[in-house]
Amino acid sequence: MARAALNYLRPKDWVRGKAVGNGSFGIVSLAMNRSTGELFVVKSSPSGTGLISLKNEADILESLNSSYIVRSLGHEAADRAGSQQEFNLFMEYMAGGSLLDIVEKFGGALEESVIRSYTRQILKGIAYLHRNDIVHCDIKCKNLLLGSSGNIKLADFGCARRLRGSSEVDACSKNSSQVGGTPLWMAPEILKNEGVGFLSDIWSLGCTVIEMATGRPPWTDEVSNPMAAVYKIACCDDLPKLPSSFSDEGLDFLRKCLQKDPKKRWNAEQLLSHPFITGSSNQMCLKEASWSPTSVLHAGSRGNWPLDELESLTEEEISTWRPFSMRSGIPKYLRRMCSKEIDVQATEGWIEVRSG
Numbered sequence: 001m002a003r004a005a006l007n008y009l010r011p012k013d014w015v016r017g018k019a020v021g022n023g024s025f026g027i028v029s030l031a032m033n034r035s036t037g038e039l040f041v042v043k044s045s046p047s048g049t050g051l052i053s054l055k056n057e058a059d060i061l062e063s064l065n066s067s068y069i070v071r072s073l074g075h076e077a078a079d080r081a082g083s084q085q086e087f088n089l090f091m092e093y094m095a096g097g098s099l100l101d102i103v104e105k106f107g108g109a110l111e112e113s114v115i116r117s118y119t120r121q122i123l124k125g126i127a128y129l130h131r132n133d134i135v136h137c138d139i140k141c142k143n144l145l146l147g148s149s150g151n152i153k154l155a156d157f158g159c160a161r162r163l164r165g166s167s168e169v170d171a172c173s174k175n176s177s178q179v180g181g182t183p184l185w186m187a188p189e190i191l192k193n194e195g196v197g198f199l200s201d202i203w204s205l206g207c208t209v210i211e212m213a214t215g216r217p218p219w220t221d222e223v224s225n226p227m228a229a230v231y232k233i234a235c236c237d238d239l240p241k242l243p244s245s246f247s248d249e250g251l252d253f254l255r256k257c258l259q260k261d262p263k264k265r266w267n268a269e270q271l272l273s274h275p276f277i278t279g280s281s282n283q284m285c286l287k288e289a290s291w292s293p294t295s296v297l298h299a300g301s302r303g304n305w306p307l308d309e310l311e312s313l314t315e316e317e318i319s320t321w322r323p324f325s326m327r328s329g330i331p332k333y334l335r336r337m338c339s340k341e342i343d344v345q346a347t348e349g350w351i352e353v354r355s356g
Helices: 049-061 099-105 112-131 198-214 226-235 248-257 268-272 307-311 315-319 332-339 345-351
Strands: 014-022 027-033 039-045 072-080 084-092 144-146 152-154
Touching: 014 039, 039 049, 049 072, 049 084, 099 144, 099 198, 112 152, 112 198, 112 248, 112 268, 198 248, 198 268, 248 268
Parallel strands: none
Antiparallel strands: 014 027, 027 039, 039 084, 072 084, 144 152
16 A cells, blocks of 8 residues: 555645645645655645545545545644644655647647557556545546656546446446536536436546647537536436547447446446457447437437526626636526426435535
C-alpha cells in the first residue's frame, strides 16, 4: 500500500508553493520537503463539506496501489488561526499537468494514435478501481494527470464512492442525489436518479475520449448552452456528436461506451480487448439496438421536447448555474421543462445531482 509516507511531516517541515490547480473539494498546490527538496503536491481544504470529502479522498487513495492511480503520500490535519482546522492530502507530483492542459497546448485536439495510448492507460486505471469496488464518478481530462514519459494516472477522487455488488449493474447506489461529478460528463442514469454504478464511469470515459479528440467538452456542438445539454442527457435519446475524423474502430469504441442503457455498455475489461485499444485493424460490425423506453423520462423522448426554451435562456439565468463546476445542481428551469411533458413528482430527487 502507498500509505502515509509523509505523515511524519510537521507544518514547519514543508513549504507550500504556488497553486497548480483545484480539485473537486480543495486547492492543489506545489510543495517541497524542506529537508530533502522532494517535490510533491498538497491538496487542502478547510472545515465543512470540503474537509469531509477530502478525508474521503485520502481514505480511498491510501487504500490503492496502482501505477495508473495518482499515489498518496499521506495526510495531516493542521490547526490554523482562529481555531480552524485544515486538512492536507499529500500526493505525488505529476510534471506533465492535466490531460486538459495537454490538449490545449497541442492544438486543441490529439492524434488518434495518442488517444488510443492514453485511453488504454485510463481504462487500466478504471478497471483497477472497479475490481476494488470503487467508482471514480468524475472521469474527464482535467482529472487525468501526465508524467513526462506520457504515462497517465487517474486523479481527483473527491467524488469517488465505494460500492458493493455482484455485477456492474447490481453494484449501484440508488442515492444519486449524493453523487458528485461534472454534469456534462455524467451518465444518464445519474441525472435520472436511477443510481450510480461502475458503468457510469464508462459513459464518462466516452465523453473524455470525445474531449481528447475535439478539444471541447461533449455536447458543445449540439446545443448552445450546457444546461440544454444536460437536459438532452437526462431526458432525450440523443448521443453527443462523435469525432468525424475518427476511425471505424474508434467510433465503435465510443458507441460501446455511450449506451444510454448502462446494461448495454461494455465494462472496462471488455473495452481493454476492443480493437481500438489493442490496435487490431479488424473492422467491427455494429448491431444497432432497437429503441425502447426504459423509464418514465424516456416516454416521448423522440417527440418534440422544449429544447427551444432552454436554448433561449438569458445569460443571467445560465450564470446562476455552473454546469462545469464540481458542485452543480440541475436548476428549476430544467425541472420545469421536463414537467411539461411528464409527471416527475415521483423522481424529483434526480434534480439534486450535486449535494454534500
